[in-house]
Amino acid sequence: MSTRDMTQWETAICKVVSRDGEEEIVVRGHRLSELIGRCSFAETMFLMLQGRLPTPGQARVLDALLVASIEHGIAPPSMISRCFASYGTSIQAAVGSGIAAFGDRMGGLGEQLARLMAGHLVPLGDPATIGEEQLHAVAGAIVDGARREGSRVPGYGIPLHGADPRAPRLLAVAREHGIHGAYCRLAELIEAELAAARGGRAVPMNLDGVGAAIALDLGFDWRATRLFLLTARSVSMGAHFLEEQAQDTTWRHLRADQITYVGAEPDQK
DSSP states (O other): OOOSOTTOOOOSSEEEEEETTEEEEEETTEEHHHHTTTSOHHHHHHHHHHSSOOOHHHHHHHHHHHHHTSOOSSOHHHHHHHHHHHHTOOHHHHHHHHHHTOBTTTBOHHHHHHHHHHHHHGGGOOGGGOOHHHHHHHHHHHHHHHHHHTOOOTTBOOTTOSSOTHHHHHHHHHHHTTOOOHHHHHHHHHHHHHHHHTTTOOOOBOHHHHHHHHHHHTTOOGGGHHHHHHHHHHHHHHHHHHHHHHTTOOOOOOOGGGOOOOSOOOOOO
């Protein structure tokens, strides 16, 4: 049973200072007033989650991941945001509801892949010391495991594209800035194993998959993976909300002829 006093709160993230003429917000040991104008959003996000400022390469790759995650058309979350706009709700209700739509089947697959990859590589020790042969073996085990279970490897394949155009570009940016490590390489090897298992037919890595690999190579906990998509996509949902408002639509809905009733009919009078 926990001995922590549940009425007491403690944090290493932030301290609000307002005393003796000093007004400040301390974030992970840094004065926020000094971070403003000096650090980018991506750098400060890294600081918040890892407790230290990133290297220039880490900041550049995280920024690239956020940019890649910002938009993907009128997908379900932005569709929800647009529907809410047509119903006359607030922008925060629309964006919040769109974010709440991300789950294990849509938008959350990166977390599943990150957990899967971390579960295999963390026991092997320092990722920098894991060799190509070990990574090949892990990739094969992951794909074989999915086939035995009759499931799909999360983070691969995408309905709207033959191949996700964001994945190769993000991997190139990670390689350019020295962030392409064991997890990015494992993700590439999983893609190759999936193709081999399907007789050469590719199952390309999607944004969820490449985002998981990059997040892990950046040193983030696998449980943080969804944050990068949600943070960036909230901007998209806001943009779709505002555009829908500007179009002055009212009550987005399904037409009656798009709905098939399959229940019981009432008795005829």
